[in-house]
Amino acid sequence: MTDQITEGPPRTAAAGFDRRLLPPMMLGSILNPVNSTIIAVTLVPIGDALGAPPSQTAWLVSALYLATALGQPVVGRLIDIFGPRRLFLVSTSLVGVAGVVGTLAPNLGVLIASRVLLGFGTCAGYPAAMALLRSEARRTGRDSPGGVLTALAVTNQTIAVIGPLLGGLLIGLGGWRATFALNVPLAVAAVLLGLLRLPKEAGPKEAGPEESLPEEAGTGESRQRGRLTARLDLPGMALFAVLLVSLLLFLMNPRPRDGYLLVIAAAMGAAFGARELRAAIPFIDLRVLGGNTPLLVTYGRALVAYVVSYAFLYGFTQWTEEGFGLSPFHAGLVQIPMFLVAIGVSILSGRRKSVRGKLIVGGLGQVAACAVMLTLSGDSPVWMLMLVALIFGVPQGLNSLALQNSVYFQADPERTASSAGLLRTFAYLGSMVASSTAAASFGQRADTGGMHQLAWIMLGAGALYLLLTVFDRTLGRGSGGSGASTSASPDHRS
Incomplete structure (x- = not known):
């Protein structure tokens, strides 16, 4: 990508962040979280309509993340x-085609x-937004221009948390198929x-100096095609695809008889x-990534x-419907406290430099919410369910923002989009x-x-997250660590 713009008014380095970019950036970045979260209250109605148990409808979650975990770093590159x-x-x-097929x-x-x-x-959507942020940072000379990183995180948090409520409303209006039809207008x-x-x-x-290639023989057009093919590293992408698909297929339903998938993944x-x-x-x-421990x-x-x-999003929501007896709409309604707290926390903490503090408080919030989940039963009052959602709002508002900011400052500036895609890949591995x-x-x-049983597993994962944060000495600086390629000055970090 070059900084040369072929249409629109000229933009000078002295100008501020081009806020015309915000609507497509935000809308593009929410397409994944809205589809990730809206399905949470849709699994039970789909299972009832199609005669599928939770073990089968879980593929509706896994399929999205399998494709996205593979596609994000590739598209980012x-x-x-x-x-x-x-x-x-x-x-x-x-996305529009998929909406029609699903409907x-x-x-x-x-x-x-x-x-x-x-x-x-x-x-x-998300890698494109991060690439635009980096391009605007170069043009304006300001990292995280205008607090846009915070705005992007708040937008994604908002959609991620209201997804179940939106899903409940759509199911009430037009059945579960309406949740797929939503993708067409979006x-x-x-x-x-x-x-x-x-x-x-x-x-x-x-290609920059670090990406220089030897000159190829042949016509100018054939040399250009050869250099572009080399820059795409198609063999590397293919090996990465087989590695990731094998690993994710095993994680979808880990059984001893499927151990061959791990062998394929290792090879x-x-x-x-x-x-x-x-x-x-x-x-x-891998040479740069291996030397960037903070990333x-x-x-x-x-x-x-x-x-x-x-x-929490999938398991707790399914339990509120089947184990507690709420309708899809009311199951989404119970999570309103998480929506309110997450947005408020993201806005209040967005411009604070400390990443370490956000991550520690987010980790403590996860542990506390999981502990409360262990006290719930089918006879618990509804306010207890809302309390769990309220507590989860704290890590929901802090963790994603802190992780996103960390990657922005730790990644090689020339690979911002692919590094952002890898962040999502690891997030999807977690979702799988x-x-x-x-x-x-x-x-x-x-x-x-x-x-x-699920809450105990979540509690263990939350404790591990907290340990990874407490003992990470690279988080002493406001950016969340000092990667080798960090280009931001402390005064511009949010």
């Missing part, structure tokens, strides 16, 4: 090379296929905003590592955080663990015993 506009338009168009799906298999399409369709709006607001790029970004991991260490321009630069720890922390977050854990805990029905 393409955005680093081609710029956000092209990938944004293609991906958001696919008309005759059975669970087609419904799962529509969720796979949704996963790939929502891949570009995709249309995203495409139109992308066409109108996102800057056109003049062409693929030129592909070794081949991927060997390939990336030899490649002139690797898909994931690696951030990815690990994200995985554990989202095990807790998504186990959460989904399979919830399915194993509940079996055929989401009863109180299964909810307590």
Whole structure:
């Protein structure tokens, strides 16, 4: 991507952040969380309508994350090379196609296929937003311009938390199919905003000094194709895909007889590592990533955080419907306190420099909420359910914001989009663990015993998250650590 804009008014380095970019950035980035969370209250109605138990409807969750975990870093790398506009338009168009397929799906298999399409369709929104932020930071000379990182986090938190409530409303109005139909107008709006607001790029970004390649023989056009193919690292992407798919398929339903998937994942991991260490321009630069300990720890922390977050989102919501007896609408309504607290916490803490403080308080909030979950039963008063949601609002508002800011400042500036995609990949790995854990805990029905078993697992993950934060000495600075490629000055960090 180049900074040359081929349409729209000229923008100078002295100008502030171009706020025309905010609507497509925010809408694109929420397409994944809205589909991730709205399905939470839809699993039970879909299971009832299609005669599928929780162990089968869990694939509706897993399919989205399988596709997105694979697609985010790949699309992020393409955005680093081609710029956000092209990938944004293609991906958001696919969201509309997926919405139509899901709305008309005759059975669970087609419904799962529509969720796979949704996963790939929502891949570009978040990496594109982070790439635009980096581009605007270069142009204006201000990191995290205008507090946009905070605005982006608050938008995603808002959608992630109100998703169950929105799902309940849509189910009440038009049944579970309405939750899939919602993607059609969202995709249309995203495409139109992308066409109108996102800057056109003049062409693929030129390779920097660290990405220089030997000159190829042949015509200028063939040399350009050869250099572009090398920069895409298609063999590395293919090995990464097989590695991730094998690992995620095992995590969806971990059983001893499926251990061969782990063997495949290990073999592909070794081949991927060997390939990336030899490649002139690797898909994931393991040499740089391996030397950036703060970023690696951030990815690990994200995985554990989202095990807790998504186990609550899917497992607790299913229990409130089947184990406690609430309707989908009321199950979403119970989570309103989490929505209010998460938004308030994100806004209040967004401009504070301390990442360590946010992560520690978020970790303590997870542990406290899981402990309260263990006291719940089918006879508990409704206010106890709302108390759990209220406590979960604290880590919901803090953790995502802190992790996002950490990656922004720790990642190689030239790989901002792909690094942001990897953050989402690790988050989806956590969601896959959460989904399979919830399915194993509940079996055929989401009863109180299964909810307590899930809460113990969540409590263990929350404690691990807290330990990873307390003993991480790289969090002493406001940016959340000092990666080798950090380009921000402390005065500009939020």
